[in-house]
Amino acid sequence: MLIRKFKNTSLRLVLFSLFLITININSAISGITGKLTGYLKDAQTNEPLIGVTVLIKGTTSGASTDIEGYFSVLNIPPGVYTVTASMIGYSTTTFEKVKISIDQTTNLNINLKQSVLEIGDEVVVIAERPLIRKDMTSVEARVDAEAIKNMPVQEVRDILNLQAGVTMGRGGEIHIRGGRASEVAYWVDGKSVTDVFDGSQSISVESNAIQELQVVSGTFNAEYGNAMSGIVNIVTKDGGEKFAGNLMIYSGDYYSKEEQIFQNIGDFNISTNKNIEGSLSGPLIPGSDLSFYFFGRNYSTDGWLYGRNVFTIDGDSADGKYVAMNPRNKTSLQTKIKYQITPLLKLTFSLLGSQQNFRDYNHFFSLQPDGDVKKFDKGYDLSALLSHSIGTETFYTINLSKFQKDFREYLFEDPLDSRYLHPDSLNEPGYSFTNMGTNLHHFNRNTTSYVFKFDVTSQLNKLHQTKFGFESRQHKLFYNDFTIVPADDSIGQQIRPFKPAVLDKSTSTHDNYTRNPIEYSFYAQDKIEYNNFIINAGLRYDYFDSKGDVLTDPEDPNIYLPFKLKNKFDVNGDGKIDVSDDQTATSAIEKRRKYWYKKASPKKQISPRFGIAYPITDQGVIHFSYGHFLQIPSFSYLYQRPEYKVTSSGGLQGGFGNPDLNPQRTVMYEIGLQQQLSDEMSMDVTGFYRDIRDWVTSGPAIEVQAGTGYSMYINKDYANVRGIALSLNKRLSNFYTFNFSYTFQVAEGVNSSPDEEYFAQVGNSDPAKQLTSLDWDQTHTANFSLGLEDAGQGGFMILRYGSGLPYTPVIITQLRQGQSTSNNLIKNSRRRPDNFTTDLRLYKNIKYSGFNFNLFCKVTNLFDRRNELDVFGDTGRANKTLQTSNISQDPSANNTIAEWFNFPTMYSEPREVQIGFEIGF
Template sequence: MNRNKYEIKMVYLTFHYWLKKVFYSQNCLSVIIYTLLLWICISGSFLIAGTTGKITGLVRDASTGEPLIGANIIIERTSIGAATDVDGRYIILNIPPGVYDVKSMMIGYTSVRMVGIKISIDVTTTLHFQLQPSVLEFDEVNITVERKIVRKDLTSTLSIVDNDAIAEMPVEEFEDILALQAGIIIGAEGEIHIRGGRSSEISYLVDGISVTDPFSGELAIEIENNSIQELQVISGTFNAEYGQAMSGIIDVVTKEGGDRLRGNISFYSGDYLSRNNNLFMNIDNVNNVSNVQISMDGPVPLFSKKLSFFLTGRYYNTQGWLYGKRRFIPADSSNFANWNVKKDDVGADAIANTGDAGEGDGSATPGEPNVYVEESGDGAFVSMNPLVKISAEGKLTYRVSPTIKVSYGLFWNKINFREYSHSFKLNPDGDYQQFKNGYAQSLIWNHTLSSKSFYTLKLSDTFFDYKRYVYQDPLDSRYVDPKRLNDASQKAFKTGGTEMWQYYRNTRSFGGKADLTSQINHSHQAKIGLEFRQHNLYFHEFEIIPKRNDGGIVIKPFEPIPAGSASIANNRYRHYPIEAAAYLQDKMEFEEMIVNIGLRYDYFNANAKVPIDLRDADNAKYFMVLSPQDGSIRIWREHEYGIEMGEILDTVNVRGNKWENNYRNAKPVHNLSPRIGISYPISDRGAIHFSYGHFSQIPTFEQLYDNSEFEVWPGLSSTMGNAELKPQRTVIYEIGLQQQLSKNIGIDITGFYKDTRHLLGMEIINTYTQDIYARYINRDYGNVKGITLALEKRRSNSIYASVDYTYQVAEGNASDPKQVFKDAKSNKESEIQIVPLDWDQTHTLNFNITMSQPGSWGLSLIGRLGSGLPYTPKIENVGATFENSERKPPQYSFDLKAQKEYIIMGTVYSVYVKAYNIFDRKNEKIVYSDTGRAGYNIDPPVGVRGVNTLDEFLTRPDYYSEPRRVIIGVSAGF
């Protein structure tokens, strides 16, 4: 007891020291070194994002209660185990998540096997054994152990979903699982927010390897549900081993091959069954969705079960639920304005202006615009949000020895898709095609030094590629003159033309991690880790423009050509940023409390330039030239100068001073983040936890490197990145209670507060040439406060149920980092006080009810209900309104799965039905600002110059959620 009190006091002193050093020291390295030495003094030794769990406990003589020395504890069907010490205690580390049988045995005693022990990532499972003396060597007792409702070592909010639960739920995609977790909000555009943070504040990990796209902050690869062994969502504070996140951690551990060959093949097909065919065009199309997935795992022959594999592959095809109609093709040309335009002016065969006002009879109507309409489409319905996905995922695991395991993992996917564009509804072939390709591969060496120590070495290689264009070849003759991209008036569909930009980007990241974990004594489990990542970022976007002859005259008929590299319509860059990190962490488990304490150091080098003078960011060269005609001195900008203009006398900048390089290397950034979490068991059925921590994140590369050529367009139309952006910072406080209410029911109540500073925003810069641009800086701020209540009924009598409710208020000065830029363009003052953020959902309720008899039948129902998200109202004749001061309608959705299993000759066959949005609810994601509804607005009627009516254009199927979808599938497994 005295030892524990001493250690608790040292925890306080250590953390107090860290806080002082973090906030007052200018020397980050000295803090790390001193803290490391102090930790050695406390613990006597040291200690990976977590991918394994831990078992600890006591073994006693059942008749006397005395501890048994040297009793063996083994995890069956593995090589993992330990022996008890002089106090009868044992500890087993480095256990992959899953369900195991754990056996304790000793000569002269009856062996005891505990069946169905569930191990989770970074969670301590306590198993106490009592062995009866016996003269029979093979006596054995089996005990089925139920999962504990209260996790006493939990110091912050954690949601765990295992592969068995995923198989029972009506979910198809990885994101569907996340949407059911407490504290997670799905925004109007489908983006994921955790506890009120921006969608880019989440870190995604697979087997401890980051799979977050550093350019956008989104998930870089697809994760198939079949691959998941365990999914953890850490929505509260998280340990020092996790970095580059401010809102939460999504941690996935994938399956490994088993000790026998198993396989499964599944197929399903489905369609949208919606009564809203007046809103969703062609929703009655048959067989809209199809899916085939194959999985297999087991030992590799000839390797004596040392080498095992897991493989899964999936093909998914959906035509979506948003359709257009091909009334027009890109080559069509129309004119709705009152001017004398002929079709040959846009580069095609001549057709005289008929003077038809739109009635189609060729006659002119006095006082109305002269029009002509070329309509060459076949009238077919065309999907405008289709998606085709092919993915393959696998893992090879080689057990070199009982203590060494090497694994290689690969995730690969290819996705072709389109996003609905309302203006192209009648000219669907003119809109963009989009492509995502990516892979993540890892090589992991895991070496167990003893039952109390192990280390892990990881190498990773991730790649993400994104493309967007109408036709891949920029010289494709199907590109037409931009004049044909004619939407006639603001609320009219396009009747010809194509999008004229092409966009390419990819990021390849190489990483290495080294981690050491050691159970120093019964109270301390310490960790130390290092991490390094090198990124290779490529970006290129350009506009396709009309080709010109040597005299600068546009060639007719139209010929497409990419804008030149010197043009502001052509942006290209490549950068090689570097990340590094180190952390120290100690998990202290005493009888009185459990403490997680840690410190993380992060380093980032953008490897880029920044302008020295922001008012001359493009650093333009001007030549002072002696004119050969009259001997005068003239000034020409660099790209305007030609040798015939005369001799260059000097090179100056925009202010007339001698031109010099106006750029310098961006400075690297350093950051320290202390964190602590405490759990205090108040009984054998309850525990209180408190946690506090500092969390930081480098802004995404999209903002860091935006407009890396520092080009400034005329007027306020340019944005510019900033390679010296500071880390964004969040301080999180959390307090919670876990309480078991009955044998199978538990409740978890958690309150939280987040204070976020240095968020990404913008500032407006005026140049010497009176042009204006917006530059990213750390200026935005916000805070989130809320409470989560989760009630869970452990599976009993074939029924499992859970429900969680979240109340939260998410506020900030801006939801969009570009808000200052947008406000300046519309001559509006930016907010200086906090307002509700776009994803501020005050009330959220999720539930899951599953009734099943494993191996026979199952029925599962999940529901999501949420209050309306905010929007900014538009009030007629009122110049200013309060941002996000009104609310959209509430949202709800219910999904259902029913399945029946049959076993025939050793093969398990399953027939299932899944229904999504079973009540065909039209959730209004986006609304008109004057009504707050998606279905109508009350703007004054305007005359539409086009082929549609105003009502037709204002009918927006993309403003609503996905309609009811039903799929029927079969699977076979052995």
């Protein structure tokens, strides 16, 4: 079915693409592989050698030199290889530790020495990776498996947070160059794994299963779409010719003296946080062309936020023991099977899967934690990748994949479970923890995507490497959100005792829908490599159809309860009120549906990309890039409350989705310099500017009757970001290596969140009329990492500094009856305290009897610094608010005012200590 749908469109686009390649439309190579090029010459005469065989050991890849001694090998997975060059009458030259990276050309120029023997002697050379990349036209960062292994990091976001231009919001979300968190696209093994519902990374990829991670914070290639801030491109490990295995086990706990903030944090229990992970790889059948790689991990933690089990959900006294309130249990796996059918044809099957069960801290439930909801998140990506080389200069790939993400949130799975309690049981005086009751929220979201991707890469000649491709994405989104209510009897009276019920989907408190949007895209790109400059340029076309419905008459939105009399009684929309207007509920709704909505229009756009690198010396390169980027808004803003069930209860209601939203747009510029400072050290300094338009925001109120209106999302907001990013790198020599990155950035916009405008209207505040600092605007960000290694033992330390994020100050103006009111000053006009964190990993490697043993200790937040992620608006600090001395506490409350205003989530994680070992072969 999927192939039939794609057949006609794909054929037309492929033919068009072949035409574009013949006229050299410029573009840039990107994806999951790299390229090896070079020249071979006679060491004595310096003449080019024709017909030299160049082979990459452990692969079927290779090439022969042409009349100019030039060779090129495409489609090489990232990794470290041994390369041989051989020719009769010359000594065979072997280069070891040749590193191939994704989206990068590695140059290897070789001089062969003549030999008196027919089969020459072998010369072994250790390849040294260049410190600067002469083909890099925009800023990017790369981290390979060897570097990740020794770093004190646990998750992918920990690695991302170390890169220049990357900041982390208070909730751990990643922002690249001042954009919203949803503007980052995540790619794994050549396919997007971004959750289209909210723009997050949908599937957990474990750091120890990564072969190479690439972060593109500058203008990115035309292959990548539906992103505006940056690309996170991950290539996972493969199986090799030999069996290899690894087992890692570690455990630990959070330990801090800040017991006035974090409960139950002063006792260290080595088994509280546990991790076990392992991998196995090699030939599926010894001596065959089938290889495999398997990785699995289970991680469980009680977290660092605790409550006390003082009350049961029924309000009875409990044991008073501490209970973890942000526990998490995560299981992930990765399987990859590769079949080298012929030396030129390869088929790879892969499965990525993860699931986690967790709870988020809820301050209100601190004294009876069992009453709050649990959360369940699972997803997988199943794909098949066919790679076929047509000769040595051209190859194509076909990728078919299915992705699914499922998220659920509830206390008890069955919404009619008798253990649920009446919502009135949660009623408490202000500033008080609840002593009984159950969270009645139920939520389920499921996203399924079917993806077809076709790419062709061709080295047309020594100057042009051209790539083009087509992608189709078909989505199915299911959404069900409701709150349990008391059941009524046949005459509308609540049943006593309480019995849980779920309201009909036609009611405003029950949001249920299924949508099937589609995406198509086409790109063409070329990498032009002259001796004195390199050009990357490309063109991308995107098509999106939300398949959603918009209102025919926005002033009468609710199909179930029309506000206008003509719509209420003229249910068939023929302009007459007569006997044909059947007033029964079901038939009336179905008749209205024929004219109530109209289809949203498809969206189309072309995006050019361009970059140039100009070497000024053999150790310095200037780079410049420019590009247009677009992104379809997250599906949550397209389909939220899609039937516009506005009630007559009054006030401004929102926010309602808008499936007719246009793509958000940004234009990005950057100019920078790469410079080698010594044989071991290099730097990169880059200035950048981003102009962002059509950001999603809440629209103005649409009035449906006096005192009642609603707001839907529209494209209106604007933002701009400008800054300078500096990175300084020293590779390992003399027993140490270090990396330093610094970013100065100013990120300003109208609104940080699409819902800010709606809340301003509800609060009778004026809409934003000027640019202000965005919530994640971190003016100064610096990261320093230092690695020491000698004879298999060493350490790695990371120091992170971030200047304070903005907050909106508040002045208390009135206190009455225990409640405070205040006036907000200019939004985000003041700064929170600066943040500083130190992480450390110490290790010792031991080799014995063919096994590699590694003992290690890792400490995050080494000095247990109390970083304030959020603050009270009246003081600008997390540990003090004027409200604690001015608010009167209700005598029936279960806590003091000071206990209520002690929010542990306002601080970063306390110190965590982990001890573990690793065995590999």
